[in-house]
Amino acid sequence: MPLDVARIKKDFPILARTVRNEHPLVYLDSAATSQKPVAVMKAESDFYSQHNAAVHRGAHLLAEEATDAYEGAREAVARFIGAKSDEVIFTKSATESLNLLAYSWGNAPSNSRFHLAPGDVIVLSEAEHHANLIPWQELARRSGAILRWFGVDDEGRIDLSNIDSIIDSRTKIVAITHQSNVTGAITPLTSIVAAARSHNALIVLDACQSAPHFAIDVKELEVDFLAFSGHKMVGPTGIGILWGREELLAEMPPFLFGGSMVTAVTMEGASYAAPPKRFEAGVPNMAQAVGLHAAIDYLNAVGMGQIHEHEVALTEYALSGLSSIAGVGIVGPTEIKDRGGVLSFTVEGIHPHDVGQGLDDLGIAVRTGHHCAWPLMKRMGVVATTRASLYLYNEKSDVDALLLGIEKVQSFFGSKGIGR
Amino acid sequence: MNLESLYQELILDHYKNPLHKGLVSPADASVHHVNPSCGDEVDLNLTIRDGEIQSVSWDGVGCSISQASTSVMSDLVQGRTVDEASQVIDAFMEVMQSKGSTTGDESLLGDAVAFAGVSKYPARIKCALLGWMAFKDALVQLGGYRAKDSGEAK
Numbered sequence: 001m002p003l004d005v006a007r008i009k010k011d012f013p014i015l016a017r018t019v020r021n022e023h024p025l026v027y028l029d030s031a032a033t034s035q036k037p038v039a040v041m042k043a044e045s046d047f048y049s050q051h052n053a054a055v056h057r058g059a060h061l062l063a064e065e066a067t068d069a070y071e072g073a074r075e076a077v078a079r080f081i082g083a084k085s086d087e088v089i090f091t092k093s094a095t096e097s098l099n100l101l102a103y104s105w106g107n108a109p110s111n112s113r114f115h116l117a118p119g120d121v122i123v124l125s126e127a128e129h130h131a132n133l134i135p136w137q138e139l140a141r142r143s144g145a146i147l148r149w150f151g152v153d154d155e156g157r158i159d160l161s162n163i164d165s166i167i168d169s170r171t172k173i174v175a176i177t178h179q180s181n182v183t184g185a186i187t188p189l190t191s192i193v194a195a196a197r198s199h200n201a202l203i204v205l206d207a208c209q210s211a212p213h214f215a216i217d218v219k220e221l222e223v224d225f226l227a228f229s230g231h232k233m234v235g236p237t238g239i240g241i242l243w244g245r246e247e248l249l250a251e252m253p254p255f256l257f258g259g260s261m262v263t264a265v266t267m268e269g270a271s272y273a274a275p276p277k278r279f280e281a282g283v284p285n286m287a288q289a290v291g292l293h294a295a296i297d298y299l300n301a302v303g304m305g306q307i308h309e310h311e312v313a314l315t316e317y318a319l320s321g322l323s324s325i326a327g328v329g330i331v332g333p334t335e336i337k338d339r340g341g342v343l344s345f346t347v348e349g350i351h352p353h354d355v356g357q358g359l360d361d362l363g364i365a366v367r368t369g370h371h372c373a374w375p376l377m378k379r380m381g382v383v384a385t386t387r388a389s390l391y392l393y394n395e396k397s398d399v400d401a402l403l404l405g406i407e408k409v410q411s412f413f414g415s416k417g418i419g420r
Numbered sequence: 421m422n423l424e425s426l427y428q429e430l431i432l433d434h435y436k437n438p439l440h441k442g443l444v445s446p447a448d449a450s451v452h453h454v455n456p457s458c459g460d461e462v463d464l465n466l467t468i469r470d471g472e473i474q475s476v477s478w479d480g481v482g483c484s485i486s487q488a489s490t491s492v493m494s495d496l497v498q499g500r501t502v503d504e505a506s507q508v509i510d511a512f513m514e515v516m517q518s519k520g521s522t523t524g525d526e527s528l529l530g531d532a533v534a535f536a537g538v539s540k541y542p543a544r545i546k547c548a549l550l551g552w553m554a555f556k557d558a559l560v561q562l563g564g565y566r567a568k569d570s571g572e573a574k
Binding site for chain 2: 020021295351352353354357358361368370373377381384412413415416418
């Protein structure tokens, strides 16, 4: 059954507002951050107005309620990705989740399986967002490890042709994106996971662009760690998720130190709590975790399968529409197979920033620039792109507005002798 | 479309036919500036003789606003004393930070007043300033830039 997008849109008040020149908002920037349904805002607000207290401390009723709400959110995240509750760590963002790994492993003693020695290899891809690139560059710099990476082909798909020379016996970590935030290309995980497994390397998956859009089960993915953020999946900002295999988390040293993550403390030292608490120093982002719970409930009620099907159909429609406009070039796969609803494109002769400005003038919100993936942009031979990204609340009329908008931008600049 | 007020003819003319584009070497100072939010880049060469801007040349990739603004700036400061050039930079910065409340002094800014509309779009101010900041940097490197209301070289 197709999604009732008109009904879904009603759940997102911001989609009813007008923007520049009283144009109705056409929001096509969900890969940067998604909009929030009333249920999420209400859950956060209810937490503050009825249950607010510091979790895991305090002998009073509110502390109990707050703890239940926070731990309830952890259970909801665990169910959402097919994990155990104690394997889910709350952070402030996916960026922090990835940094947590890089810093924890950087702190690992030499007898730990996480320890990196000079010459050990960290494998990435050219398609990584800076958040899954720079933490590893820095870990390599601190440890003497070496970075290697998969290249991408002209459509931005990860090139596995030299996988045997990239993932080898020196490889300790493979950190890779599940879906590119620039091209929408979905990573062919099966052979990467198999190669990493055969060399006993740890596999980190950046699921920021995948977890919001289709059902994920960590057992099926067979990765070791998964990072994603709440705000791209109709949840609040300020809440990120790190999932890790129980037996691995148990061996990992902490990253941030402070309250809540200890079992005993003296003036000389401290011993640390079991995961997930070991990795959640300080009072966490409680209201945001509760908001994320509401977001997961919202997505589950709509149905992750339904959302995925809806986005596939809409992406196909957008790909075909974009391809039919003369002068528009898609930066990324032009076929729907193994790609998500992130559509980067160029408009001949018109800089992406000017394209974005023209679309904004029509009420169409897109992203322009390098999308925090500078190396990928260089590989794709572009300084910047315009990027439209789709979610459950978008429909054909939004895509139509984009297509018409691009033509209007072409005609505006064309009349000035710029572009086609 | 409301774009006419932002993309004035003068801006688009400079974009299509930029002035002083193409680096002139050797130069006293060479700088490379990047707009980290979009990846646009500009290289700028500056030569000063006897306290006057003898040559500003540049090359770069970027949007119409950044390219045109760099073109206008490079033409505007050519042949000026470093003090005058410093004043022009400060005046342009003021317009950019004005959120559309001032159009700027045309006698000082010349064609650069065409960019006043940019100040209403916070995301584009960095575009308009890219070449100007490169020029200011080069001027500072040569000890030429004088901050507003200050007699001392900064």
